[in-house]
Amino acid sequence: MVKIHLLHENKSIECEPGLNLYEVLSREGFMDAPCGGTGLCGKCKVRIDSQEAIPVSETQAAFFTPEQIAAGWRLACLWEVKTDMTVELPQQFQMSNIISQGYMKEFVPDPSALLPGGGADAAQNCYGAAIDIGTTTVVASLVDLNSGREIESLACLNSQKVFGQDVISRIHYAASNPRGTEILQKTIIKDLKNLLNELCRRHDLIADNIYAVSVAANTTMIHLLAGINPEGMGKSPYTPAFQGALSLKGLDLGLPVSPYCDVYCLPTVSSFIGGDITAGVLACSLENANEKTLFIDIGTNGEIVLVDDERFCACSCAAGPALEGMNISCGVRATPGAIEDVFIAGDTVRYATIGNEAATGICGSGLLAAIAEMRRAGIIHKSGRLQAHPLVEVVDGKKRFMVDAGRSLYLTQQDIRQVQLAKGAILSGIYALLEAVGMKAAELHRVIVAGQFGAHLKAESLIGSGLLPAEWSEVISYAGNTSKSGALICLLSQPERAVIETLARNIEYLELSELEGYKDLFIKCMQF
Ligand code: FES
Numbered sequence: 001m002v003k004i005h006l007l008h009e010n011k012s013i014e015c016e017p018g019l020n021l022y023e024v025l026s027r028e029g030f031m032d033a034p035c036g037g038t039g040l041c042g043k044c045k046v047r048i049d050s051q052e053a054i055p056v057s058e059t060q061a062a063f064f065t066p067e068q069i070a071a072g073w074r075l076a077c078l079w080e081v082k083t084d085m086t087v088e089l090p091q092q093f094q095m096s097n098i099i100s101q102g103y104m105k106e107f108v109p110d111p112s113a114l115l116p117g118g119g120a121d122a123a124q125n126c127y128g129a130a131i132d133i134g135t136t137t138v139v140a141s142l143v144d145l146n147s148g149r150e151i152e153s154l155a156c157l158n159s160q161k162v163f164g165q166d167v168i169s170r171i172h173y174a175a176s177n178p179r180g181t182e183i184l185q186k187t188i189i190k191d192l193k194n195l196l197n198e199l200c201r202r203h204d205l206i207a208d209n210i211y212a213v214s215v216a217a218n219t220t221m222i223h224l225l226a227g228i229n230p231e232g233m234g235k236s237p238y239t240p241a242f243q244g245a246l247s248l249k250g251l252d253l254g255l256p257v258s259p260y261c262d263v264y265c266l267p268t269v270s271s272f273i274g275g276d277i278t279a280g281v282l283a284c285s286l287e288n289a290n291e292k293t294l295f296i297d298i299g300t301n302g303e304i305v306l307v308d309d310e311r312f313c314a315c316s317c318a319a320g321p322a323l324e325g326m327n328i329s330c331g332v333r334a335t336p337g338a339i340e341d342v343f344i345a346g347d348t349v350r351y352a353t354i355g356n357e358a359a360t361g362i363c364g365s366g367l368l369a370a371i372a373e374m375r376r377a378g379i380i381h382k383s384g385r386l387q388a389h390p391l392v393e394v395v396d397g398k399k400r401f402m403v404d405a406g407r408s409l410y411l412t413q414q415d416i417r418q419v420q421l422a423k424g425a426i427l428s429g430i431y432a433l434l435e436a437v438g439m440k441a442a443e444l445h446r447v448i449v450a451g452q453f454g455a456h457l458k459a460e461s462l463i464g465s466g467l468l469p470a471e472w473s474e475v476i477s478y479a480g481n482t483s484k485s486g487a488l489i490c491l492l493s494q495p496e497r498a499v500i501e502t503l504a505r506n507i508e509y510l511e512l513s514e515l516e517g518y519k520d521l522f523i524k525c526m527q528f
Helices: 021-027 068-070 116-122 159-163 167-176 180-201 219-226 275-283 366-377 412-436 460-462 483-491 496-504 518-526
Strands: 002-007 010-014 044-049 072-076 083-086 129-134 137-144 149-157 210-217 243-251 262-270 293-298 301-308 310-318 338-345 350-352 390-393 400-403 409-412 446-450 474-480 508-509
Touching: 002 021, 010 021, 021 159, 068 072, 116 210, 129 219, 129 483, 137 483, 149 159, 149 180, 159 167, 159 180, 167 180, 167 219, 180 219, 210 275, 210 483, 219 243, 219 262, 243 496, 262 275, 262 474, 262 483, 262 496, 275 293, 275 301, 275 496, 293 412, 301 412, 301 460, 310 412, 310 483, 338 366, 338 400, 350 400, 366 400, 366 412, 366 460, 366 474, 409 412, 409 508, 412 518, 474 483, 483 496
Parallel strands: 002 083, 129 210, 210 262, 293 446, 310 508, 446 474
Antiparallel strands: 002 010, 044 072, 044 083, 129 137, 137 149, 243 262, 293 301, 301 310, 338 350, 390 400, 400 409
16 A cells, blocks of 8 residues: 655545556545546646656646646646655645635524433533535534534535536436445545544544534435435425434444434425525524525525515525536636636736635636626627627637636636526526515615635626626625534524524425426526
């Protein structure tokens, strides 16, 4: 066996010599790339720390500057692991960049009621974990159950990604393989085990010190965690095997926790409105909202909840991966070096990157900012077509809007179409909800944007790109990872569990595909 030490991750991976470095890293959840390891996309860059000369092929050289080559940057998918090595991951795959914190309402923590024997036997070393399982990332927070204090959060990529990027492909995998559900369950349990073990190791705890776990996740992730086949959610009428909250035994799942530890899964509403969304609604205290409020979590799926007095109405729309920087020619996740804002003045483009680092690509917020600016400058037609302009180059007969010609960063017509699909899905979902409750866009008091995507986003970009209605420019706020916040609240309070379960029962789910005229609305909403 040989050892791969990951710089900055405090972790080493062992593997057989002769394996492909990209395959080892992606199997461990540290990397994923759109070309799947075929040397085409250039998204698997790693820095190999070695005293010896590292060969560089012509294919590799095309993806790097001479300085990067000199510093040891290479494509992982073209590298065979032969001996022990040290590897630095690119910023977008470093786990410290995953947003683990979000807005959390004030509440009174009282975990003792949730512990075996009222927590009497737990004495001093009494800890719990609040977990957010996303389709892409997993976050776990260690919490002191005596004080309610959150001690540390760790994150990793969801290793189920090798079975598909989105929930639909994982449902399909579970449904079409005899052991599919079991394999996916084992995969997520392994991620949770790694995170919990690492948290315990860092804080000198043992598994027996973990007395309670709460999990917020979308409905598919909860099914897979519980080992329940999600097949029914993969086809119309999209029926989950169960709805509501779920309580599991930590030891039955194979988690490194006390034998008394229960795992509370926050309640789901439907196949596509899960515990991550009810968590967000709870964390933002929307059960008490006396204002007309729209809560939206934008990711591969956009989940939207509209609150109007006592009424909660929700829908889910397939936004696709574009707004997460995927399936975009120069797209990257929102990590240092990603272009997060774009300005066009005449024939010049200026931009800002996360952390003011050298630009590595364009993340979702940069993408929307660029689209908003291109619309303003007349570079994109209402239909989405790129227009002739000094900033638009034609390469191999195809138009490209050049964001930074020196670094070869650009947006293609295809990239703009991807954003249009996301815009069509989200905006049509919003209008369908407004219609369902009989509300006009201008009547809304508050829009809360939750999730990884919102963190670097300007209201001007959301409005200017047409993703949200123009009337909302003054009412948008960002809430961060409210899924984890909701899990934390439910870890620490029995009364709040009752609140979220009532909330989940009260949320009406609107299935967009069954609405009359929905296709026309979608197409209309794709227009800029
Ligand atoms: S994985 Fe795409 S180039 Fe290596």
